[in-house]
Amino acid sequence: MKVAIPIWDGRISPLMDTACYLLVADIDEGRVVSRETVGIPRAGIPGHVSFLTDRHIDVLICGAISHQLERMLAASGIRSYPWVRGEVGEVIAAYCNGVLQNDNFLLPGCGRRRRRERGQRCGRRMGFGARKLFKEE
Amino acid sequence: MTDKNNDTTEIILDSIADGVFTVDRDWRITSFNRAAEEITGILKEEAIGQRCCDVFHASICETNCALNETFETNRPVVNRTAYIIDADGVRVPISISTAVLRDKTGDAIGGVETFRDLSTIEELRRELEKKYSFHDIISKNSEMLRIFDILPSVAESDSTVLIEGETGTGKELIARALHNLSHRKDKPFVAVNCGALPDTLLESELFGYKAGAFTDARKDKPGRFAMAESGTIFLDEIADISPALQVRLLRVIQERTYEPLGATESVQADVRIVTATNRSLEDLVKSGKFREDLYYRINVIRVKLPPxxxxxxxxxxxxxxxxxxxxxxxxxxxxxxxxxxxxxxxxxxxxxxxxxxxxxxxxxxxxxxxxxxxxxxLPKNVRPEEGRSLARLTSMDDVEVAFITEALRRNNFNRKKTAQELGMHKTTLWRKMKKLGIQSTA
Incomplete structure (x- = not known):
């Protein structure tokens, strides 16, 4: 399974829409088999989506993301786990171990979003009663 | 006393409409006012102590951080535009200003960032743009607004239209608008630059040819008129076509039929013809270079675009x-x-x-x-020449150089027109240019 993470300064990039670099990790049975970092061309939202689909990305873990990009990714069949923060190595390990939903990986405001949207966005995805979503399937 | 001061500061910060936050040297947020909460959708309690990029997630965080620039240059950044993605994933346009925070001894202890929500301004701008735009053409000039006003009726009429205007004034945009507003909008719009092709080639390009019409014509080739069937053909630089082609075009407009090269039978043409020129067809008619009958045929409705x-x-x-x-x-x-x-x-x-x-x-x-x-x-030819302002010119020659160069520029470096404007013979102008070392092109 190919997991992509926008990176900046060793951490998850604060905003997916304007991220410059992407770490693509091949994860098999909870272990990272290979990883590479690629530059993201500045080609706007449709460009971002085709950049990910061209690389056959299955999962995207990112920080803040616009609705527009999130919807386009969903329509392209890419599962996204947005509003995540932290050091890249720790985030990959948390994803492999199914603990990405822990509060220390959530961007500020995520709790408020969860409460407001009754689990429609972050809550649903971040594993409230659905932790297994974050386990590598 | 300090607590009281802090409270007062907080009250003041909370009462202003701009978002304000401060960071320490590790980019951790130390204060976050109420407007910042509203604009970002993130509560103060959640923001304090966090890295500012994790709260702010702005388009410039990664590549063009305003606070970072302020720390590096020791200079404030004023009104840098960017956008943030708020807690709901909505893009909010903002304008950012930053400054360094210093302690009593003058040492930098962090930075302050103020940001203004530009959503309303952005909406107003879009409204204004809607008001002053018409099918990709933007203007608030009264003459252009008059054209915008008549274009829908002109488009409906199906009459031949002549668009006059200097190069770069948007003649093709008007032609496209006419097509898009007409009942032919779902049919093709075909643009042909008549000045770009030699005459013989233009004829076969416009009307097409039959196999065997000439040595290399192995199979039939439809012309632009056939390609534009039921739609609109836009003939740009119509003044450049030869007298022979003018006759053929006249026949298409009059009889709505034409013969492809080498054909024995006429083909019906249901095409709306829109023409354009950057020269005065009236003058060309007077000098006998453009057929008068064709001029009146294409000049049913005239749209003149101001430069x-x-x-x-x-x-x-x-x-x-x-x-x-x-x-x-x-x-x-x-x-x-x-x-x-x-x-x-x-x-x-x-x-x-x-x-x-x-x-x-x-x-x-x-x-x-x-x-x-x-x-x-800006390009060099647009920038005002340094030291060339009239006040700084020191000799009569300097004044003449500035004066003639400006006149040449106004007349697109056409020496004849420039000489006319300056009230001198073109040979006199040429002599002066040579003497003063003025270039004859841009």
């Missing part, structure tokens, strides 16, 4: 439009042009009209490294 120098009130609108367009195309975040640039752009005469303005902005985009286009980013 940009006669609609300078549109320059700020157009500059704004091109900045947004190039920001999208080139993935840049340029916010505006400086007031000096706008003054230079309004003062310039634009022999190449709107296309030239577009090229000037594109040139500036390549050279601009910040978020505001400055005079140095």
């Amino acid at each position: 940009l120098r006669e609609r300078k009130e549109d320059i700020p609108l157009l500059v704004d439009h091109f900045i947004r367009r190039f920001n999208n195309l080139k993935k840049k975040l340029i916010a505006d042009v400086s007031p000096d640039v706008l003054a230079v752009l309004v003062g310039y005469d634009y022999p190449g009209n709107i296309r030239e303005l577009e090229n000037i902005i594109e040139h500036a985009f390549v050279l601009c490294r910040g978020t505001v286009i400055d005079v140095e980013n």
Whole structure:
């Protein structure tokens, strides 16, 4: 399974829409088999989506993301786990171990979003009663 | 006492409409006012102690952080435009200003960032743009607004239209608008530049040919008229076609039929013809270079586009439009042009009209490294020449050079027109240019 993470300064990039670099990790049975970092061309939202689909990305873990990009990714069949923060190595390990939903990986405001949207966005995805979503399937 | 001071500061910060937050040297947020909560959608309790990029997630965090620039240069950043993604995933346009925070001894202890929500301004701008735009053509000039007004009726009429205007004034945009507003909008729009092809080639391009019509014609080739069937054909630079082709075109307009090269039978043409020229067809008719009967046939409805120098009130609108367009195309975040640039752009005469303005902005985009286009980013021929202002000229020769160069520029470096404007013979002008070392081209 190919997991992509926008990176900046060793951490998850604060905003997916304007991220410059992407770490693509091949994860098999909870272990990272290979990883590479690629530059993201500045080609706007449709460009971002085709950049990910061209690389056959299955999962995207990112920080803040616009609705527009999130919807386009969903329509392209890419599962996204947005509003995540932290050091890249720790985030990959948390994803492999199914603990990405822990509060220390959530961007500020995520709790408020969860409460407001009754689990429609972050809550649903971040594993409230659905932790297994974050386990590598 | 300190607690009381802190409370007062907090009350003041909470009462202002702009978002304000402060950070320490590790980029951790130390204060976050109420407007910042509202704009970002993140509560103060959640923001305090967090890295500012994790709270703010702005488009400039990664590549062009305003606070970082302030720390590095020790200079404030004022009104840098960007956007943030708020807690609901909504894009909010903002304007950011930053400054360094110092302690009593003058040492930097962090930074302060204020940001203003530009959503309302952005909406108003879009409304204004809607008001002053018509099918990709932007203007608030009264003459252009009159044209916008009549275009829907002209489009409905199906009559032949002649669009007159200097190069770069948007003749093809008007032709496309006419097509898109007509009942032919779902059919093809075919544009042909009559000045770009030699006459014989243009004839086969327009009318097509049959197999065997000439040596290399192995199979039938449909012409542009056939391609535009039921739609609109736009013949640009119509003044450049030969007398022979003028006759053939006249027949198409009169009888709605034509013969492809080598054909024995006529083909019916249900095509609306829109023509355009940057020369005066009236003058060409007078000098016998353009057929009078064809002129009257194509001149059923005439739309005359004013040059940009006669609609300078549109320059700020157009500059704004091109900045947004190039920001999208080139993935840049340029916010505006400086007031000096706008003054230079309004003062310039634009022999190449709107296309030239577009090229000037594109040139500036390549050279601009910040978020505001400055005079140095403009092409050299547009920038005012340093030391050439009349006040600084020291000799009569200098005054003459400045005067003649300006007149040449106004007349697109056409020496005959320049000489006429200056009231001298063109040989006299040429002699003066040679003596003073003035270049005869841009």
